[in-house]
Structures are given as C-alpha cells and as structure tokens.
Amino acid sequence: MNVFVIGLGLIGGSLSLDIQEHFVDAKIYGIDVSENHLQEALEIGIIHEKATFSDLEKADVVIVSIPVDVQLQVIPEVLDIINDDCLLIDVGSTKEMICTVVANHPKRRNFLAAHPIAGTEFSGPKAAIKGLFKNKTNIICEVEKTAFKLQEKALEIFSTLGMRIRYMDSKSHDKHIAYVSHLSHISAFMLGKTVIEKEKNERDIFDMAGSGFASTVRLAKSSPAMWTPIFEQNKTNVIETLNEYIINLQQFKELMENDNFPEIYNEMKNTNYIKQILNGIK
Known part of the structure; x- marks a missing residue:
C-alpha cells in the first residue's frame, strides 16, 4: 500500500508512524514544502521516501495534513492527479469550506473529510507520536459522498489505529x-x-x-x-x-x-x- 502524507507535522507524522506499525505492507512517501521537514522525517523514520506531486499517480492513499487555507488549493490539485482507486483523506480542523470546494470535482467520490480529535501543542516532524489516535474520536463529514469501497478502506485504517468514529455534516x-x-x-x-x-x-x-x-x-x-x-x-x-x-x-x-x-x-x-x-x- 503506497501511502502519501502531505504535511509532515504532528498529525501527518503521527498517522505515518501508526500506519507503518499496523500495516506492514505500507510504504510511506512524504511531501512537504519544507525541505528540512522532509529530511528530518526521513531521518527519524516517519517516511520511507521523499516524493513530489508528480509521484501521486501511484498512490493508494493520500493524507493531507496542512494548514486549512492551503488545503483549499492543494486538495483539488491532488484529486486531479490521483488514480480512480485512490483514497484522499483530509484531516483539517474545519470542514465546511473544503467540502464546498470539492463538491463538484469529478473525483469527489475519492475524497473523505475527516477530523481526528487528537494532538498536542507541538508541531513539526519531531512532534509526531506513536499511538496518538488510540481511543480518540475521528469525525467524518459527508461520508455518503465518498465511494463505498473507499469508505471501507478508510474505516479499516481508522479502526486499526484505534479511533472511534462519529459522522456529522460539515456545518455541524x-x-x-x-x-x-x-x-x-x-x-x-x-x-x-x-x-x-x-x-x-x-x-x-x-x-x-x-x-x-x-x-x-x-x-x-x-x-x-x-x-x-x-x-x-x-x-x-x-x-x-x-x-x-x-x-x-x-x-x-x-x-x-x-x-x-x-x-x-x-x-x-x-x-x-x-x-x-x-x-x-x-
């Protein structure tokens, strides 16, 4: 399973660590605007390889963990590139605006809006923590707009990492x-x-x-x-x-x-x- 993590801070890095631990076949690729973050993530084992957007065609799962204003541009661009069987998960703290932005995208079915309620006050790759999401609530918005087989893939990842799932509309x-x-x-x-x-x-x-x-x-x-x-x-x-x-x-x-x-x-x-x-x- 080729997993691409865009944004290698606390949440993206912690997801990467847990996915590596629980899915032995997972190969983690990292994308980040900071070359220092990329190198640091590689050195401490958060990712296996550095990557760029041009590599996203081979992704099975893409996790976007970047500031929510940047998401508005990045997520549609990622949807343009990924293959039809790829799952794109965003883990930002706001949902209504991003759900609106992707509402009419041809690959809206590949997108899952999620918000794991977990974290600390720290940031950057070194802030990543194994087991951060165990017994934490993960809110999923507009799940019915995601392809069913990709919903199943996402739920397998979330449940394996120990998350509790709540469903909600983006406004609520x-x-x-x-x-x-x-x-x-x-x-x-x-x-x-x-x-x-x-x-x-x-x-x-x-x-x-x-x-x-x-x-x-x-x-x-x-x-x-x-x-x-x-x-x-x-x-x-x-x-x-x-x-x-x-x-x-x-x-x-x-x-x-x-x-x-x-x-x-x-x-x-x-x-x-x-x-x-x-x-x-x-």
Missing part, C-alpha cells in the same frame, strides 16, 4: 468544534498574552506560576500558522462562541464586584458537572 462539525476546540485555543492565547503583558512590570509572575497555569496556557504554544486560517475559515462560529464566553466572563466579573460570592460558588458548583461529561467520553 464546524459549529461544535468552535466550542470544544477553537474557543479553548483563543482562551489560552489571550490568557498567555495577558500574563506576558503584566509580567513586563512584575517579574515574579512566572516564578509563581504552577501546574494549573501551565496546563491552562498549554495551547498558547500552538502554531499561529496553523490556527490563524482555522479561525478565519470558522469565523462566524468562533465569533458566536466568543460572544457567549464574554457574556459569562462579564457576569462573573459583576458577581465579584457585587460581592456575591454565594452565587459564584453556585456557578462553579454547577459547572463541576463537566467532570461527569468528560469522564463519560474518555
């Missing part, structure tokens, strides 16, 4: 993911910004920062090159989530100003219910 995906992923990244970035600005005058802040602060701002270490296009493509949904978040922050601030700490206690106690929700999806 982008709306829901704005709440559970995109908003949390914005929160981390802005909390980090707030503390950095304050730290200019109060040098002891980071000396006092504990594990709670570190875990809260962990996502602020994520790649701006990846996340700016995500926010742009999902702008409407992200703004909606921000409006709701800001209202809750403002209400909390007003409770503080009014010394209404019994209600603050109730707010936090009611929100503790999220522990049950998160425990249920592990």
Whole structure:
C-alpha cells in the first residue's frame, strides 16, 4: 500500500508512524514544502521516501495534513492527479469550506473529510507520536459522498489505529468544534498574552506560576500558522462562541464586584458537572 502524507507535522507524522506499525505492507512517501521537514522525517523514520506531486499517480492513499487555507488549493490539485482507486483523506480542523470546494470535482467520490480529535501543542516532524489516535474520536463529514469501497478502506485504517468514529455534516462539525476546540485555543492565547503583558512590570509572575497555569496556557504554544486560517475559515462560529464566553466572563466579573460570592460558588458548583461529561467520553 503506497501511502502519501502531505504535511509532515504532528498529525501527518503521527498517522505515518501508526500506519507503518499496523500495516506492514505500507510504504510511506512524504511531501512537504519544507525541505528540512522532509529530511528530518526521513531521518527519524516517519517516511520511507521523499516524493513530489508528480509521484501521486501511484498512490493508494493520500493524507493531507496542512494548514486549512492551503488545503483549499492543494486538495483539488491532488484529486486531479490521483488514480480512480485512490483514497484522499483530509484531516483539517474545519470542514465546511473544503467540502464546498470539492463538491463538484469529478473525483469527489475519492475524497473523505475527516477530523481526528487528537494532538498536542507541538508541531513539526519531531512532534509526531506513536499511538496518538488510540481511543480518540475521528469525525467524518459527508461520508455518503465518498465511494463505498473507499469508505471501507478508510474505516479499516481508522479502526486499526484505534479511533472511534462519529459522522456529522460539515456545518455541524464546524459549529461544535468552535466550542470544544477553537474557543479553548483563543482562551489560552489571550490568557498567555495577558500574563506576558503584566509580567513586563512584575517579574515574579512566572516564578509563581504552577501546574494549573501551565496546563491552562498549554495551547498558547500552538502554531499561529496553523490556527490563524482555522479561525478565519470558522469565523462566524468562533465569533458566536466568543460572544457567549464574554457574556459569562462579564457576569462573573459583576458577581465579584457585587460581592456575591454565594452565587459564584453556585456557578462553579454547577459547572463541576463537566467532570461527569468528560469522564463519560474518555
């Protein structure tokens, strides 16, 4: 099985490592705009060979793991090249725009829109992790538009890597993911910004920062090159989530100003219910 991975960062690299481990016949070819990433991926065993777009004709599976704005150009180009039996999977964090772009492509049936909900704040080939996707949810959008035999091929890969599958339309995906992923990244970035600005005058802040602060701002270490296009493509949904978040922050601030700490206690106690929700999806 000839597997081409376009974009050799955390997600693309981790998929490559897991596919190699579970599919012994898989030969992994890497394509990346960064020659340094390509060489690094080759040296640490993420890929077996470097490749270019001209090699895609021999692909059985192509995985596209690049910033979502670049996907809009790259995925139609890849569809133009691949053979009729090849499966093309995109693993980006937004889905509606890319599904719209490929909607009328002659090889739309070869395309599967997927979003594995897994990752860390790190990027580049060295960020790749074996077993990253085990027991993680993978959202598949518009599955009915993918050829059935290629659906089967994709599900074999996903299930072998240990993923749980959810099906969703692209609009719902982008709306829901704005709440559970995109908003949390914005929160981390802005909390980090707030503390950095304050730290200019109060040098002891980071000396006092504990594990709670570190875990809260962990996502602020994520790649701006990846996340700016995500926010742009999902702008409407992200703004909606921000409006709701800001209202809750403002209400909390007003409770503080009014010394209404019994209600603050109730707010936090009611929100503790999220522990049950998160425990249920592990």
